[in-house]
Amino acid sequence: xxxxxxxxxxxxxxxxxxxxxxxxxxxxxxxxxxxxxxxxxxxxxxxxxxxxxxxxxxxxxxxxxxxxxxxxxxxxxxxxxxxxxxxxxxxxxxxxxxxxxxxxxxxxxxxxxxxxxxxxxxxxxxxxxxxxxxxxxxxxxxxxxxxxxxxxxxxxxxxxxxxxxxxxxxxxxxxxxxxxxxxxxxxxxxxxxxxxxxxxxxxxxxxxxxxxxxxxxxxxxxxxxxxxxxxxxxxxxxxxxxxxxxxxxxxxxxxxxxxxxxxxxxxxxxxxxxxxxxxxxxxxxxxxxxxxxxxxxxxxxxxxxxxxxxxxxxxxxxxxxxxxxxxxxxxxxx
Amino acid sequence: xxxxxxxxxxxxxxxxxxxxxxxxxxxxxxxxxxxxxxxxxxxxxxxxxxxxxxxxxxxxxxxxxxxxxxxxxxxxxxxxxxxxxxxxxxxxxxxxxxxxxxxxxxxxxxxxxxxxxxxxxxxxxxxxxxxxxxxxxxxxxxxxxxxxxxxxxxxxxxxxxxxxxxxxxxxxxxxxxxxxxxxxxxxxxxxxxxxxxxxxxxxxxxxxxxxxxxxxxxxxxxxxxxxxxxxxxxxxxxxxxxxxxxxxxxxxxxxxxxxxxxxxxxxxxxxxxxxxxxxxxxxxxxxxxxxxxx
Numbered sequence: 001x002x003x004x005x006x007x008x009x010x011x012x013x014x015x016x017x018x019x020x021x022x023x024x025x026x027x028x029x030x031x032x033x034x035x036x037x038x039x040x041x042x043x044x045x046x047x048x049x050x051x052x053x054x055x056x057x058x059x060x061x062x063x064x065x066x067x068x069x070x071x072x073x074x075x076x077x078x079x080x081x082x083x084x085x086x087x088x089x090x091x092x093x094x095x096x097x098x099x100x101x102x103x104x105x106x107x108x109x110x111x112x113x114x115x116x117x118x119x120x121x122x123x124x125x126x127x128x129x130x131x132x133x134x135x136x137x138x139x140x141x142x143x144x145x146x147x148x149x150x151x152x153x154x155x156x157x158x159x160x161x162x163x164x165x166x167x168x169x170x171x172x173x174x175x176x177x178x179x180x181x182x183x184x185x186x187x188x189x190x191x192x193x194x195x196x197x198x199x200x201x202x203x204x205x206x207x208x209x210x211x212x213x214x215x216x217x218x219x220x221x222x223x224x225x226x227x228x229x230x231x232x233x234x235x236x237x238x239x240x241x242x243x244x245x246x247x248x249x250x251x252x253x254x255x256x257x258x259x260x261x262x263x264x265x266x267x268x269x270x271x272x273x274x275x276x277x278x279x280x281x282x283x284x285x286x287x288x289x290x291x292x293x294x295x296x297x298x299x300x301x302x303x304x305x306x307x308x309x310x311x312x313x314x315x316x317x318x319x320x321x322x323x324x325x326x327x328x329x330x331x332x333x334x
Numbered sequence: 335x336x337x338x339x340x341x342x343x344x345x346x347x348x349x350x351x352x353x354x355x356x357x358x359x360x361x362x363x364x365x366x367x368x369x370x371x372x373x374x375x376x377x378x379x380x381x382x383x384x385x386x387x388x389x390x391x392x393x394x395x396x397x398x399x400x401x402x403x404x405x406x407x408x409x410x411x412x413x414x415x416x417x418x419x420x421x422x423x424x425x426x427x428x429x430x431x432x433x434x435x436x437x438x439x440x441x442x443x444x445x446x447x448x449x450x451x452x453x454x455x456x457x458x459x460x461x462x463x464x465x466x467x468x469x470x471x472x473x474x475x476x477x478x479x480x481x482x483x484x485x486x487x488x489x490x491x492x493x494x495x496x497x498x499x500x501x502x503x504x505x506x507x508x509x510x511x512x513x514x515x516x517x518x519x520x521x522x523x524x525x526x527x528x529x530x531x532x533x534x535x536x537x538x539x540x541x542x543x544x545x546x547x548x549x550x551x552x553x554x555x556x557x558x559x560x561x562x563x564x565x566x567x568x569x570x571x572x573x574x575x576x577x578x579x580x581x582x583x584x585x586x587x588x589x590x591x592x593x594x595x596x597x598x599x600x601x602x603x604x605x606x607x608x609x610x611x612x613x614x615x616x617x618x619x620x621x622x623x624x625x626x627x628x
Contacts, residue, residue, distance in 0.1 A: 112614070115569055294446075
């Protein structure tokens with residue numbers, strides 16, 4: 001077996017397992033955990049387009065999740081538009097907001113950029129919390145929006161069981177991973193990497209670093225907002241503090257950094273490590289001692305940064321490389 | 335009008351508390367070029383230290399000022415030495431290593447939730463002899479603990495500025511802040527300077543904790559209230575600038591207090607963010623910042 005065949009077989013196997021999982025996991029609780037795992041992996045992959053490839057650390061991406069959720073929900077509640085269409089509208093609005101935020105902030109150095117994205121995100125959240133109605137649009141302030149149950153159908157984006165949600169988020173995740181893979185091998189991917197590492201050198205080579213970053217920001221915000229609609233339809237209720245707070249923004253960044261920034265598989269590996277850990281420690285430990293699960297979370301964050309500052313993907317990839325070399329025919333790898 | 339002036343006075347005194355918190359943050363950023371996301375948690379540690387010291391021994395709250403800051407200096411010194419320094423060393427070639435930001439965030443999670451495990455989530459306050467004292471200034475009423483906090487903030491800022499100018503250690507701190515490599519070549523141990531900067535920043539959080547405790551309440555996530563404001567303040571004043579942090583704190587406290595006379599206090603938060611963003615776009619280096627830092 002050649003190396004390429006091995007890679008493809010494993011990838012197909014992973015996809016098969018992912019698609020077959022609902023046949024084995026029938027408990028709605030565990031299915032929900034899996035759905036949220038993919039949801040976070042998806043969000044982090046979208047974040048990775050800016051945070052990983054463009055080499056900055058945005059800490060306010062939850063606001064785009066919020067924009068997606070609010071746009072599609074308001075359109076559904078007040079105008080009867082299908083959430084699928086609302087999802088695309090929300091994505092476009094998020095992309096626009098992302099560009100507006102990116103225009104002035106991408107000039108800044110690391111720390112300023114971080115603080116600026118936080119300020120933008122928190123500012124928008126506080127504003128939404130203070131507004132009950134914006135013209136004809138009912139935003140409902142801090143109470144959030146409740147989406148009433150309708151007939152379960154694809155058009156309404158509402159289903160009787162968890163399985164359809166599972167397959168929707170899985171499909172979204174695979175699409176965004178494919179897109180990331182495609183971008184990382186395209187010209188713009190190289191431009192972004194160059195601009196992220198050495199902006200001055202990249203600019204000297206004639207790369208328009210700012211435009212590349214803006215493009216990746218727009219794409220990242222668009223994709224992030226799609227997940228916002230998904231979340232709204234999955235939960236059928238959301239409020240600003242829970243949906244757009246700093247907690248979500250930070251968790252996305254944590255997953256990316258623990259998985260490995262800029263690596264395509266990083267967000268998936270990060271989510272595979274952090275999400276179950278988060279869920280199970282919360283379920284089993286928080287009854288014993290409130291806060292213990294977050295102490296463990298923080299410690300893991302610190303330890304990974306101490307020993308594997310590049311994230312877990314690189315050492316795992318090296319391990320896989322070693323194993324693969326033993327299985328495949330020597331000399332066939334190249 | 336009287337109400338507005340009274341609100342302005344209160345705002346300035348609360349703003350001095352924000353400024354005091356921001357002072358430590360700006361010192362750490364100035365020297366290490368790292369935004370310390372754990373800073374609010376360090377303030378929380380300072381407040382809890384002061385709280386327990388006063389509760390258990392019954393000493394005067396301002397006597398705690400001689401005990402808590404030195405303890406917090408040692409705490410901060412070794413926190414940086416043991417937890418943060420190794421990441422710095424691993425990413426030596428990066429000017430502003432973002433992984434360090436994530437480490438400080440991890441420290442924030444650990445400290446806040448350790449406090450939650452140990453002390454529970456309830457709001458705690460100590461009734462001290464001065465908690466309810468106030469004096470009149472013309473027709474305005476000034477609370478004694480808040481005024482002492484204001485004085486302590488001014489004295490701390492002045493003391494820190496003097497320390498940075500007049501002592502050898504202070505000069506080493508300033509040299510490292512200006513140019514890490516050049517300071518290294520002059521024989522300054524960069525990582526020891528970082529330890530001292532982080533220790534001093536933590537000690538200042540200890541001072542803030544001591545003066546806050548007579549009139550504020552402490553709970554495990556109290557730091558978040560001050561954290562976000564401190565971030566805004568340091569950018570407003572110029573990251574790394576001592577007078578900037580103090581002035582920024584006063585401005586934010588003033589805006590918060592005066593605006594809440596005219597509108598719901600939840601809106602003042604939005605206004606603070608808006609002002610912050612306007613300043614970032616118009617003058618990103620803030621009141622006193624160096625252009626090189628942004």
